[in-house]
Amino acid sequence: MKSTNIIYHNASVTRKRRNQSNKHKSAVIWFTGLSGSGKSTLAHSLEEILFNKGCKTFVLDGDNVRHGLSSNLNYSNKDRKENIRRIGEVTRLMMEAGLIVMTAFISPFREDRIAVRNLIPDGDFIEIYCKASLETCEARDLKGFYKRARAGEIKNYTGIDSPYEMPVNPELIIDTEKETLDESVSKIVSFLQKKAIIR
Amino acid sequence: MKSTNIIYHNASVTRKRRNQSNKHKSAVIWFTGLSGSGKSTLAHSLEEILFNKGCKTFVLDGDNVRHGLSSNLNYSNKDRKENIRRIGEVTRLMMEAGLIVMTAFISPFREDRIAVRNLIPDGDFIEIYCKASLETCEARDLKGFYKRARAGEIKNYTGIDSPYEMPVNPELIIDTEKETLDESVSKIVSFLQKKAIIR
Numbered sequence: 001m002k003s004t005n006i007i008y009h010n011a012s013v014t015r016k017r018r019n020q021s022n023k024h025k026s027a028v029i030w031f032t033g034l035s036g037s038g039k040s041t042l043a044h045s046l047e048e049i050l051f052n053k054g055c056k057t058f059v060l061d062g063d064n065v066r067h068g069l070s071s072n073l074n075y076s077n078k079d080r081k082e083n084i085r086r087i088g089e090v091t092r093l094m095m096e097a098g099l100i101v102m103t104a105f106i107s108p109f110r111e112d113r114i115a116v117r118n119l120i121p122d123g124d125f126i127e128i129y130c131k132a133s134l135e136t137c138e139a140r141d142l143k144g145f146y147k148r149a150r151a152g153e154i155k156n157y158t159g160i161d162s163p164y165e166m167p168v169n170p171e172l173i174i175d176t177e178k179e180t181l182d183e184s185v186s187k188i189v190s191f192l193q194k195k196a197i198i199r
Numbered sequence: 200m201k202s203t204n205i206i207y208h209n210a211s212v213t214r215k216r217r218n219q220s221n222k223h224k225s226a227v228i229w230f231t232g233l234s235g236s237g238k239s240t241l242a243h244s245l246e247e248i249l250f251n252k253g254c255k256t257f258v259l260d261g262d263n264v265r266h267g268l269s270s271n272l273n274y275s276n277k278d279r280k281e282n283i284r285r286i287g288e289v290t291r292l293m294m295e296a297g298l299i300v301m302t303a304f305i306s307p308f309r310e311d312r313i314a315v316r317n318l319i320p321d322g323d324f325i326e327i328y329c330k331a332s333l334e335t336c337e338a339r340d341l342k343g344f345y346k347r348a349r350a351g352e353i354k355n356y357t358g359i360d361s362p363y364e365m366p367v368n369p370e371l372i373i374d375t376e377k378e379t380l381d382e383s384v385s386k387i388v389s390f391l392q393k394k395a396i397i398r
Binding site: 082 | 288
């Protein structure tokens, strides 16, 4: 700009204005649970419902993060921590951008999930524990990874040779052994309405 | 979900459906240029215009990335490369989410910008070179960083002791020494209309 026009232009489009324009609040919905506990299925099913209500949404999951943003990380405890940290920072940005962001990652360590929670304003981080026993998840074994972990072909697999730490006070618990998918999704939608995130 | 309901639910809400719902195409608008060349000012001014047209937008800049997603990176060439890589991956995700994402980073290395361009489908990556001489940028010195770099207090400062590689074929060149801010923003809006990204 010409010298007369050199004014540092701050961000004028705020989260508040985006939320007003979108007619819903932005938020982070964090699904956590064992591999096979239904995180991805729930997130994508919820997204379909929210999209049809006119909400602006996005799902972060292994498919779009592990080959991209976190492609230079492995599954050591240190790298898992950094993976969740990066995802947390991206959810924060997407929430600022006005989206209802859903994440579907095992995110096994309590400390790492708490660190993400602390990035997000109070009430805007919704932790959903997808509850299913290791037995059930292992029986489902959608990707065949449990079998390979039991055979020692995959190391540091959560539930087998790496721990999963259950949330202490999640906003919601979804029991994917007992509920149908429709029941689970309805429960989350009701929660979002009760919290005035969506109408 | 009950065992009868175990169906892997793929992402059904696609970029295409989001773009239809938002009534504009999503895209990545990548501003590059020296510190003080007007990247942030242009990005935020453009965002204000696009937001008022009803577009879904976001600006990534030093303020929201360097203290968060890239807080564990410094200004070495290696870390600058990783910083731009991460930002590139985030723009890709946000573009998938339906946003017109604008970035305001010096992003001095051609190779790193090309790597981001290669992540994004053809035509959806719009590189805008903010053209201003080092002399002009140094005279502006909005943050006092050039002075400190000249005094040796800041190392690896682009233009002083670290190179800036101009884009070879940017989609647009904005001469921020000669144009007013309004002229520059109008030029970008026209470009986006011509490319049918916005109406």
